[in-house]
Amino acid sequence: xxxxxxxxxxxxxxxxxxxxxxxxxxxxxxxxxxxxxxxxxxxxxxxxxxxxxxxxxxxxxxxxxxxxxxxxxxxxxxxxxxxxx
Amino acid sequence: xxxxxxxxxxxxxxxxxxxxxxxxxxxxxxxxxxxxxxxxxxxxxxxxxxxxxxxxxxxxxxxxxxxxxxxxxxxxxxxxxxxxxxxxxxxxxxxxxxxxxxxxxxxxxxxxxxxxxxxxxxxxxxxxxxxxxxxxxxxxxxxxxxxxxxxxxxxxxxxxxxxxxxxxxxxxxxxxxxxxxxxxxxxxxxxxxxxxxxxxxxxxxxxxxxxxxxxxxxxxxxx
Numbered sequence: 001x002x003x004x005x006x007x008x009x010x011x012x013x014x015x016x017x018x019x020x021x022x023x024x025x026x027x028x029x030x031x032x033x034x035x036x037x038x039x040x041x042x043x044x045x046x047x048x049x050x051x052x053x054x055x056x057x058x059x060x061x062x063x064x065x066x067x068x069x070x071x072x073x074x075x076x077x078x079x080x081x082x083x084x085x
Numbered sequence: 086x087x088x089x090x091x092x093x094x095x096x097x098x099x100x101x102x103x104x105x106x107x108x109x110x111x112x113x114x115x116x117x118x119x120x121x122x123x124x125x126x127x128x129x130x131x132x133x134x135x136x137x138x139x140x141x142x143x144x145x146x147x148x149x150x151x152x153x154x155x156x157x158x159x160x161x162x163x164x165x166x167x168x169x170x171x172x173x174x175x176x177x178x179x180x181x182x183x184x185x186x187x188x189x190x191x192x193x194x195x196x197x198x199x200x201x202x203x204x205x206x207x208x209x210x211x212x213x214x215x216x217x218x219x220x221x222x223x224x225x226x227x228x229x230x231x232x233x234x235x236x237x238x239x240x241x242x243x244x245x246x247x248x249x250x251x252x253x254x255x256x257x258x259x260x261x262x263x264x265x266x267x268x269x270x271x272x273x274x275x276x277x278x279x280x281x282x283x284x285x286x287x288x289x290x291x292x293x294x295x296x297x298x299x300x301x302x303x304x305x306x307x308x
Contacts, residue, residue, distance in 0.1 A: 015194075015196075016134070016196075017133045017134045017196075018130070018133070019130065019133035020130065020133075038130070042134075042195050042196050042199055043196070045195035045196075046194065046195050046196050049192055049193075049194065049195065052192070053192045
């Protein structure tokens with residue numbers, strides 16, 4: 001789990017072009033949207049693509065996104081639960 | 086119509102009213118744009134998500150409006166933006182096309198796709214400066230001062246805006262060139278000038294500068 005959250009932090013920084021953010025700056029339990037990293041709706045779409053491209057997980061119901069992308073930890077938990085073996 | 090400020094961005098230089106205000110001999114366009122952004126010390130993380138065209142328009146406007154406090158002189162609805170360029174959003178269009186070429190590896194990026202319209206650069210500048218006036222992006226194979234300022238003048242005549250940020254913003258891979266001016270309907274100009282500056286000049290001068298800028302953006306063999 002710890003390994004996956006650290007990997008996710010690096011991937012999020014890369015795909016979202018978070019230039020001045022390092023993995024250490026991201027709290028795994030902090031909110032990704034709103035007051036957390038301040039991500040926007042386009043970033044949310046980019047995270048959906050990240051899950052599909054890097055982990056083979058397709059989010060069928062966009063409403064699930066709010067829960068899945070609440071934090072890096074919730075993303076990691078969702079990946080571990082749904083990743084194809 | 087009074088042109089009261091001019092900013093040109095042609096790597097390695099950024100000039101404001103003819104004076105070099107930034108210089109960086111970066112190895113490529115993205116590195117130059119990043120260095121020019123860092124030099125401004127303006128905290129705007131969204132800059133890093135923009136494509137090169139938007140970054141260039143953003144930076145040229147930032148340098149153009151530096152220390153002007155434009156909002157204190159004109160309401161947000163009274164300020165317009167009219168840009169002109171040659172390559173539209175072609176660089177980002179190509180990037181998007183590349184991402185959808187392979188049907189077996191089909192992962193188009195939403196954050197790339199949103200920049201596949203050239204007028205997004207106008208939108209980014211509008212958001213940054215909260216400008217709500219009339220805006221347009223005109224495509225022209227060469228800088229066309231007549232077209233550009235004919236459009237601006239029409240906005241003035243119709244009383245759509247009282248002030249306009251106008252000019253050339255061209256970005257295509259390693260070919261960056263921008264020449265933006267602040268155009269005002271009435272002569273409120275001197276409030277934007279630094280002590281000792283006298284930089285109100287005519288369209289003929291601007292046409293000459295635009296043509297010089299254009300030479301740096303020329304790409305042989307490109308349609």
